[in-house]
Amino acid sequence: MPSVDGENALSPNPSPARGRGEQNESLRDSHVKADPHPASGCDLLIVNVDLATMSAPQGYGEIRDGALALSAGRIGWVGRRSDLPAGIRAADTFDGNGGWITPGLIDCHTHIVYAGNRSSEFEARLNGATYEEIAGAGGGIMATVRATRAASEAQLLHQSLPRVRSLLAEGVTTLEIKSGYGLTLESEAKMLRVARTIGALLAVDVKTTFLGAHALPPEYAGRADAYIDAVCGDMLPALAAEGLVDAVDAFCENIGFTPAQTERVFAAAQRLQLPIKLHAEQLSNQNGAALVARHDGLSADHLEYLSEAGIAAMAQHRTVAVLLPGAYYFLRETRLPPVQALREAGVPIAIATDCNPGTAPLTSLLLAMNMACTLFRLTPQEALAGATSIAAQALGIASETGSLVVGKHANLALWDIGHPSELSYAIGFNPCRAAFQRGILRQNKPVEAA
Numbered sequence: 411m412p413s414v415d416g417e418n419a420l421s422p423n424p425s426p427a428r429g430r431g432e433q434n435e436s437l438r439d440s441h442v443k444a445d446p447h448p449a450s451g452c453d454l455l456i457v458n459v460d461l462a463t464m465s466a467p468q469g470y471g472e473i474r475d476g477a478l479a480l481s482a483g484r485i486g487w488v489g490r491r492s493d494l495p496a497g498i499r500a501a502d503t504f505d506g507n508g509g510w511i512t513p514g515l516i517d518c519h520t521h522i523v524y525a526g527n528r529s530s531e532f533e534a535r536l537n538g539a540t541y542e543e544i545a546g547a548g549g550g551i552m553a554t555v556r557a558t559r560a561a562s563e564a565q566l567l568h569q570s571l572p573r574v575r576s577l578l579a580e581g582v583t584t585l586e587i588k589s590g591y592g593l594t595l596e597s598e599a600k601m602l603r604v605a606r607t608i609g610a611l612l613a614v615d616v617k618t619t620f621l622g623a624h625a626l627p628p629e630y631a632g633r634a635d636a637y638i639d640a641v642c643g644d645m646l647p648a649l650a651a652e653g654l655v656d657a658v659d660a661f662c663e664n665i666g667f668t669p670a671q672t673e674r675v676f677a678a679a680q681r682l683q684l685p686i687k688l689h690a691e692q693l694s695n696q697n698g699a700a701l702v703a704r705h706d707g708l709s710a711d712h713l714e715y716l717s718e719a720g721i722a723a724m725a726q727h728r729t730v731a732v733l734l735p736g737a738y739y740f741l742r743e744t745r746l747p748p749v750q751a752l753r754e755a756g757v758p759i760a761i762a763t764d765c766n767p768g769t770a771p772l773t774s775l776l777l778a779m780n781m782a783c784t785l786f787r788l789t790p791q792e793a794l795a796g797a798t799s800i801a802a803q804a805l806g807i808a809s810e811t812g813s814l815v816v817g818k819h820a821n822l823a824l825w826d827i828g829h830p831s832e833l834s835y836a837i838g839f840n841p842c843r844a845a846f847q848r849g850i851l852r853q854n855k856p857v858e859a860a
């Protein structure tokens with residue numbers, strides 16, 4: 411097996427994104443230089459597998475009896491085994507034992523770093539309270555803010571790691587992690603450092619998102635604009651200077667921030683050339699999706715209350731719709747996101763867990779895919795694209811990962827399935843046998859005897 415070396419090692423502190431769809435100049439250069447025909451050699455040749463390349467807008471991109479050659483952590487060759495270039499030499503060969511390889515899954519929206527849990531609010535909701543009522547009484551997001559502020563960095567890491575491991579066991583090779591439970595410079599920095607540490611410790615690609623505009627902290631009660639001043643003027647520049655921010659998000663909602671306040675956060679992000687995203691139209695229509703689209707944001711997320719104007723703006727600006735069926739399910743929301751209208755408008759649809767203690771204590775992206783099909787009526791193919799190639803678009807890293815294409819990172823998942831539709835079909839079953847993280851094997855399970 412290939413071993414970790416300087417070039418393959420995952421950077422715990424990648425440089426900030428320069429713009430939509432591209433990570434940075436150096437990565438773009440290395441992408442261009444990747445050799446599409448490694449006639450002489452590669453680190454690893456994977457054979458005896460079927461491939462779902464997810465490389466075209468429609469379909470799975472199926473290649474039966476395929477092969478993948480990996481070089482320096484990237485995909486050097488992909489195609490049918492019978493088309494392998496004559497004379498290709500591999501330092502090592504991996505027998506996929508008839509399994510399927512897909513791109514490694516990408517969870518493009520999580521709040522997975524937090525302390526404590528909110529099972530008592532779950533109980534309160536089952537006794538009749540609503541999510542908004544609990545938030546209004548000082549619970550909800552603020553309960554997690556108190557627990558997260560009180561936790562040491564080590565405690566926060568210790569509590570978050572098992573949740574991330576649960577995602578990794580299902581073939582996740584990239585996840586987004588938001589801040590937003592600190593709401594001071596110091597505690598937002600603590601959350602984002604924990605996110606970076608998770609990436610380095612578990613060797614998974616982590617994209618961080620600063621969500622300082624998640625809720626109004628009690629110190630600023632009645633002074634939301636002053637808090638937004640602090641978010642834009644103090645917190646974001648300092649965190650970005652530390653290399654802790656890959657993107658910026660806000661919660662545009664009755665119980666969050668107004669569109670005008672959200673727009674100020676976007677302006678601050680764009681001054682620092684950081685990409686933006688938005689929690690939009692989750693509980694009501696604030697026209698947040700159109701706002702983030704107009705600012706050329708990467709994605710608008712949730713979208714149960716999305717309007718026709720919002721859809722049109724997203725289609726015009728190619729803003730990704732990130733659907734979060736776990737939150738819809740857990741809040742027993744009854745209003746569905748307008749999936750058919752999004753489809754018809756050609757808006758790309760991603761799926762994520764939204765893993766968080768209040769609205770989606772969910773650490774299974776496979777279950778989110780299943781829910782996207784059962785609750786939102788996505789097809790299994792759409793759900794897999796939503797958790798791979800389109801999730802990569804939602805993070806602005808589609809040129810680097812999310813599909814089995816020459817030059818992209820060798821982030822792969824190996825499944826014991828007969829067809830990729832099984833990934834969305836099964837409920838609570840994990841057929842992931844192994845994953846490759848930038849070419850490095852992460853074995854999950856032994857091969858079952860036939």
Ligand code: NIG
Pocket residue numbers: 521550551554661689692737764766767768769770
């Ligand atoms: O994505 N909507 C805002 N943020 C989270 C919920 C956070 C919480 O309740 O702790 C979400 O649903």
Ligand code: FE
Pocket residue numbers: 519521689764766
């Ligand atoms: Fe969220």
